[in-house]
Amino acid sequence: AQTVTQSQPEMSVQEAETVTLSCTYDTSESDYYLFWYKQPPSRQMILVIRQEAYKQQNATENRFSVNFQKAAKSFSLKISDSQLGDAAMYFCAYRIMYSGGGADGLTFGKGTHLIIQP
Amino acid sequence: DVKVTQSSRYLVKRTGEKVFLECVQDMDHENMFWYRQDPGLGLRLIYFSYDVKMKEKGDIPEGYSVSREKKERFSLILESASTNQTSMYLCASSRGLAGGYARAYNEQFFGPGTRLTVL
Numbered sequence: 001a002q003t004v005t006q007s008q009p010e011m012s013v014q015e016a017e018t019v020t021l022s023c024t025y026d027t028s029e030s031d032y033y034l035f036w037y038k039q040p041p042s043r044q045m046i047l048v049i050r051q052e053a054y055k056q057q058n059a060t061e062n063r064f065s066v067n068f069q070k071a072a073k074s075f076s077l078k079i080s081d082s083q084l085g086d087a088a089m090y091f092c093a094y095r096i097m098y099s100g101g102g103a104d105g106l107t108f109g110k111g112t113h114l115i116i117q118p
Numbered sequence: 119d120v121k122v123t124q125s126s127r128y129l130v131k132r133t134g135e136k137v138f139l140e141c142v143q144d145m146d147h148e149n150m151f152w153y154r155q156d157p158g159l160g161l162r163l164i165y166f167s168y169d170v171k172m173k174e175k176g177d178i179p180e181g182y183s184v185s186r187e188k189k190e191r192f193s194l195i196l197e198s199a200s201t202n203q204t205s206m207y208l209c210a211s212s213r214g215l216a217g218g219y220a221r222a223y224n225e226q227f228f229g230p231g232t233r234l235t236v237l
Contacts, residue, residue, distance in 0.1 A: 009158075045208065045228035091160060105151045105163035105176055105210075106226060 006109035023092030141209030148214030150192035
């Protein structure tokens, strides 16, 4: 079974600085997808960024980028120029590329609570 | 915009009651999911469905059942609610396309969640 580990229950960063959230995963598959979701206090889960395992290039979305190390099974999220609106729970998630049938759900980590200090 | 709605934001029920949590999506998505979220445990998949009347067990299906009679609606049922089912319940939906990799890639859109308390 796949597992996703987020070793930082809570992180704090000063506004405008850069912060990196860690995620490691365990899988025997070679083709899969990785995601970072954000859950602000409103509880609405929002997709931040996704990465295809077969792509060597790290995904970027504006101030958000990932450092994907396939051999190390590591998928960290870097947030540059942190803003107060970035305060939220961040979840790392994994999805096998092809399950062979149906639409399996995501496997989530336990989350990292990100605090932005003004 | 994709919209996934859940019938209640907060719900309080008594032990032994039958509880229905409803989820509706308006984007004609094939796939729908129910997750449970608990502090320190993240989100765990309860059940999912990839078509009308189709359902598959997730990681923690015990004590739950689901129903999908219409494409846009996916219901989670607690046959006899227990205190250990007090939790946040999140519904999600995603497109399903021919080809497994496309299904996997498709973003899951989440509802706002239902915080269920069982007394």
